Amino acid sequence: MKSLRCTLRFEESAMHPIHRRLVTDDALVSDQLLHSHRAENGPDTLLFYVEGDHDAFVDALDATERIVEYRIAPLGDDACYAYVREESTEFDAQLEGAFERPGLLLIPPVEFRSDGTARFTVVGEPEALQTALEDVPAEAKIDINRIGDYDAPPSTADATLTDRQREAAAAAFELGYYDVPREGSVSDVADRLDCAPGTASEHLRKVEQQAVAAMLERVP
Structure with a gap:
């Protein structure tokens, strides 16, 4: 195939x-x-x-x-x-x-x-x-x-991230949103994307959902 x-x-x-x-x-x-x-x-x-x-x-x-x-x-x-x-x-x-x-x-x-x-x-x-x-x-x-x-993993076979969601993930990473301790905030991501904080939060939740699902499906 x-x-x-x-x-x-x-x-x-x-x-x-x-x-x-x-x-x-x-x-x-x-x-x-x-x-x-x-x-x-x-x-x-x-x-x-x-x-x-x-x-x-x-x-x-x-x-x-x-x-x-x-x-x-x-x-x-x-x-x-x-x-x-x-x-x-x-x-x-x-x-x-x-x-x-x-x-x-x-x-x-x-x-x-x-x-x-x-x-x-x-x-x-x-x-x-x-x-x-x-x-x-x-x-x-x-x-x-x-x-x-x-070779798409099962978690993404029928639901892939949009360009906007990838943009949100990249902005969050660059701003330190995923750092420990956390540096950036959802509001910082929203400012970078020029959108409402609620919209930025939804984008990030979708990114995180896909990332966690992919990780769990790869656990032996």
Whole structure:
């Protein structure tokens, strides 16, 4: 079983309106697709984890005609879960079809980023992977960031840290938050990230949860 870590770059015409808003609106940071159910008839159902201002994300949803309905579950000031039902496009169907085939698994999350790209991991048989890459629609260009055996630990197989969470971890480490005795505070991390202390605290808790889970699963 091989693993590909990929970056997709979209032509403007193919980019999802919400992703386009993510690129242009500084109030939105990232949008991660955690789970999806693609319907043969009717709207698709998707669950996202969103980093950024709730109101800005709601405005983007309201301005997108293909969105049928949505529900927002806030997580502090600068993050939320979003349950979304939407109508898919021909491009969506072609792109999804490239990676939804026997011998392949797309590993969530699919992270839509403010630089206009999307990043994801796919695992499977080499022949199926090669065919998937060849079937990516012309409106999207795909870069392979890493290729090898799939070796993600169980604790991170379906939940990886976001760039913002990694940024929080790096800031906390540099500021001495993890020193003994502790030097930096959550407020110091929040100042470095230019966010609310509650948001910084949530980021750090997520980092710590993943670190502890990974450590425990490695104990003989």
